[in-house]
Amino acid sequence: MGKRIKTLAIALAALLGLAAVAVTTLVLLGNSRLNKVYRVQPETVAVPADGAALQRGQYLVATGCAGCHGGNLAGTPFFEDPALGRIPAPNLTGGAGGIGATYTDQDLLLAIRHGIGQDGRPLMIMPSDAFWHYSDEDLAAVIAYLHSAPPVDNDLGERTLGLLGRVLVGAGVLNVLAAERIDHDGPRPVAPPQQVDAAYGEYVANISDCRSCHGPALAGGRSSEPGAPPGPNLTPGGDLATWTAADFVRTLQTGVTPAGKALNPAYMPWPGYGQMTEEDLTALFLYLQSLPAVAGQE
Structure with a gap:
């Protein structure tokens, strides 16, 4: 019995040692990522005052x-x-x-x-x-x-x-x-003309950070925000397949879906998006409707 206890104690000590090494390694890696100094030569933009x-x-x-x-x-x-x-x-x-x-x-x-x-x-x-x-x-x-x-x-x-x-x-x-x-030295994307169409809607989706919660294909996915629920599918394969542009605009302006579901502003920042113009929201909806229908996370 004493030999068995001694063996278990040695094994436990070894496991704790390995865990300590793993934690130390991850902390050092985390510190390295957090404290990395980026040497980026910023491009110049003309800042207006009009x-x-x-x-x-x-x-x-x-x-x-x-x-x-x-x-x-x-x-x-x-x-x-x-x-x-x-x-x-x-x-x-x-x-x-x-x-x-x-x-x-x-x-x-x-x-x-x-x-x-x-x-x-x-x-x-x-x-x-x-x-x-x-x-x-x-x-x-x-x-x-x-x-x-x-x-x-x-x-x-x-x-x-x-x-x-x-x-x-x-x-x-x-x-x-x-x-x-970010590809800090990569070529700058060209912004489309500001008009009510799917091309400008894609620009709105990009600058509004929709993919961080709804996934790269906007078909739903795990949010980048700690503790947030998965973002729903925004392609025609999800609930938006039955929505009209008016439904979409109204939902983002009121925080209530056509089915009567209240959006949680802690995870879906509709109060900010709801301040977009009706034209921008409609362009965003047209872009979402132009995506391939994907059966994703709801």
Whole structure:
């Protein structure tokens, strides 16, 4: 009996040692990914100051940024978990605790289009792989509007990631670094003309980050947001096959589907998307209807 207990103790100690090595390895890998410094030479965009550009920038910010950074852009405690860590969506204004007073046009370009902070490290839960699709004109309009946003004092502190969070980043389970997924030196996509058709609807889908929740083919899939349920199938193989354009627009404006289901804004940010123009929402619907019907996750 004593020999058996001794053997079990040795085996347990060996297993614990292997687990410790695995955890240490994943933490080191996570730290390496989180602290990698990206050397990207940002392209130059001409940032305008005219009223039309500011209005366009305000529209894009309201529909694409305010959901995380708040309606006044003063930031929100976007993600907080005792075991994983704390990742705030920062204050974008020039008030106390905000980045607006220190970020230049190029800093904002790197953050928005490339997912990289002033220190060269990757930003977390920043959908730059979607914003990478912004045309130069739209990106410049966003930058112009951010510079004009009223200052709000709100210091949210630094991001922190605990041991478990770093293990999950190292293992690739917590996939929150868009900078890793972007071809920073790749050719810029050409934005289609702004009109009510499927081509412009694809542009709207791209800059709205639809694929992070609904999958690469928009046929449903696991959301990139920790704890979120799978995103439903948006192709004609899903529920949208029976919707009209009016149904789609009304759903995103009210948060209620034609079947009477209320969308959870914590996972489907319809309040932001609902601020899109009816023309943009209709173009998005036309694009979704043009996709191949796929039997995907509902």
